[in-house]
Amino acid sequence: MLYGIAAATAALLLAALLAALLRVPALRAGIVDRRLHRRLPLLGGLAVVVVTCLVAGVGQWTGVAPLGEGVCELVVAAASVAALGLVADVWRLRPRVLVAATAVAALCVVPYEETGVLGGMLGVAWIVAASLAFKGLDHADGLAGTVGVVTAFGVGACAAAEIMDGLAVLLSVFAAALTGFLMHNWHPARIGLGNCGSLFTGFLLSSSLVFTRAGYDLGSSAAVMCCLGAVALADALLVVLARVLARRPLLRRGPDHLAHRLRRLGLTPPGSVVLLGASSFSAVLVGVLVHTGWTGEGAVLWVAGGALLVVVVLLGIPVQSSQRTVSTQVSSQLRVRNG
Template sequence: MLYGIAAATTALLLAALLTELLRFPALRLGALDRRRRRAVPLSGGVTVALVTGLVAAAGDAAGIAPLGTGVGRLLVAGACVGALGLAADVWRLRWWIPLAGAAVAAATVVPYERTGVPGGLLAVGWIVGLTAAFRGLDHADGLAGTVGVVTAFGVAACAAAELRDGIAVLLSVLAAALAGFLVHNWHPARAALGACGSLFAGFVLAAAAVSVRAGHAAGPSAGVLFALASVACADVALVVLARWPARRPLVGGGPDHLGHRLRRLGLAPHAVTVLLGAGALGGVLVGVCAHTGWASGGAVLWVAGVAAVAVLALVRVSVTPVFPPRQRCSTASAQVSERLRVRNR
């Protein structure tokens, strides 16, 4: 207990400090969030992955909080997915490369002895899907971090109920690292997660949730997993319903996510993050209660119903950009790119 508090506090402070310290190197390397009108360095993603790995590994190596069987492999797999995300941030890899890496990584961490092969393949698909969904949530200041913190605590609670202390500690550290990063990501953001941080967080959360629910019945497990990630699932459903009839690509950026449509309705950036964070908290509470037996499976249906109503209502909202047309980079980022080109000649 005391180690968990100390580890979370350390992760929070380290993440807040390193996110600021890594801002300048990210600017120098040109690792910027190009979806914004101004230069926002992607220092948060590296920080969250690095702090989570170091603090959790330190506790395991010292014997204070052993991660247990399979959790170390999960952390290594998550680090590999985060590294692919970092490469995508710096070199603009094609979208399918990090997801293919996530699929390979997921195949190595699924506990097939408890899920069976068919269930294991479904679990791999879920992990990849939720990893991509968290990448999609990184479209508004503070949103991916807030939803990640809430989801991490929810999965950690489920793990603690199963006496999976290693997973509970890992996710507590992840939640604290994301909270430290949010100090710099709250609107207006001074740092962003990027593909590195969002893919790492999404993968670790999804794989940990699958590990915790492995061995339970498939139907109830699907309900619990959906409730724990209800906001991310709703965002994916909204984008698919908006783009599929129009025959637009389902991958890639666009002003048609949850946050964009809520902004179009007149909500302030802070209000969007708080509202969706509250929605994630409601789904997580239902998921934890369903997992522990404090609530019936019908409660999960309520979460699905609320999510469906919200998606069907928001899909009618115009996707005209709330902001002026975005530019690939601001004046500051253009100056950074120009200096890099001159130096490389």
């Protein structure tokens, strides 16, 4: 208990310090993203990855907080995915490469002895989908980090209920590191997660949940997983539906995510993140209660129904790119008429 508190405190302070130190090198090296006409350095995710692996590794090496069977391999796989994400931040790899690498890493960490072949394959699909969904959440200042912290505490609570103390400590350290990063990522952000941090976040959380739910039936596991990943999955579903209906490429970036549409309704950037963070907390709480048996699986239907309702409503909100297209067409028509 005392080590967990000390480790989390150290992770928070180290991540906050390292994120601040990496900002200038990222700007000088050109590892940046364009967000609202400003250059956002993208090495904040590297700070989260390094601190999480360092603190967890110290606990494993000293024997004070051993991670447990299979968890060390999970951390190594998550770090490998993060390393490839860092390469993508620097050299802009194709999305299919990130998908394939994430799938290979997921194949290496799923506990097939407890899940079975079918459950293992579904677990791999879940890890890949959740990792990409968290990558998509990194479209607004503070959003991916906020949802990641809330989800980490939820998965950590599920791990603690299964007496997976090492995994629970790992997730608390990771949540603390993300919190330290959020000190610099809240709007207006001074540093971002990038592919490195967002893929690491999604992979670590989703694979940890697969470990926690191993041995349970597939139906209840799917229900818990949908609750714990509700916001990220809703965002991914919204983007996919919007781009399919508009016949736009699925993997091309655009201002059509949850936070973008909420801002079109008049919410401020921090307000949209707070609303989505609160929604994530509510869904995660339901998932934890279902996992621990405090409530029935029927409660998941409220979460799924609410998420689908939000997706349907926000699907009708016009995105900025669409409005720009319309205005461009109108201007062209006026020029033709006036000419």
